[in-house]
Amino acid sequence: MKANDGAEAAKRRAGESAADRVEGGEVVGLGTGSTAAHAIRALGRAVDAGLDVRGIPTSHQSRALAREVGIPLTTLAEATPDVAIDGADQAAPLGPQPDSGSTAPEAGAPAVSAFGAAGGTALVKGGGAAHAREKVVDTAADRLLVVVDRSKLAATLDHPVPVEVLPEAAPTVRDRLGGLGGEPTLRAAERKDGPVVTDNGNLVLDCAFGDVTAPDRLARDLEGVPGAVAHGLFVDLVDELHVGTADGVAVHD
């Protein structure tokens, strides 16, 4: 087995575990990324088996996959999501943490049990440049189920925070992010020359802030930057964290 197969299996377990929580008649926000894709595929299988659900995609990518696997789609104009299932680039517990280091597999990562023990969860999202729509759908949902493998867990968020910006505003937003102590980098497209362009026609600045010890304060500061359409900090929005591990799934609420 290749090392990557294990990580993919953990993502699949997390996605399938969250999909299992969806009940007949529900409207489901469909997140973006490789872990959320496992949940979408599992929901597609459930639809094949007779489950009555409708999905609201958060990106072109999740819409295409939902269509491929046969999930009927709707929109926020027609329905409110009962539940959203989404991935994350990093997750850290909010508030004081119990002593948890001994069982953590990665240096600096908290044990899974640190989540949900003392407070909520903070996320960095936007690795797929879909965080603007993800935030709209995830916050509209009654319940947000987040699906990750253990490599995404951290004691403190330190992943660069994606900030979607209006193209014309990129220079001024870059300056403002620098003023907030960040180091912004324009996200470049992987397979062609030029920048990543989001589904909304905007650009993405990935902004390194070092350790984000007060994500709620940084989130508020980022919300005050003119021309910044959406940032990737999702603070205290998670209802259930489904963490895929080497041999199962740990669920924390």
Ligand code: 5RP
């Ligand atoms: C997309 C996201 C994704 O949920 C995040 O990047 C995680 O993706 P993956 O499950 O592929 O690691 O926020 O904007």
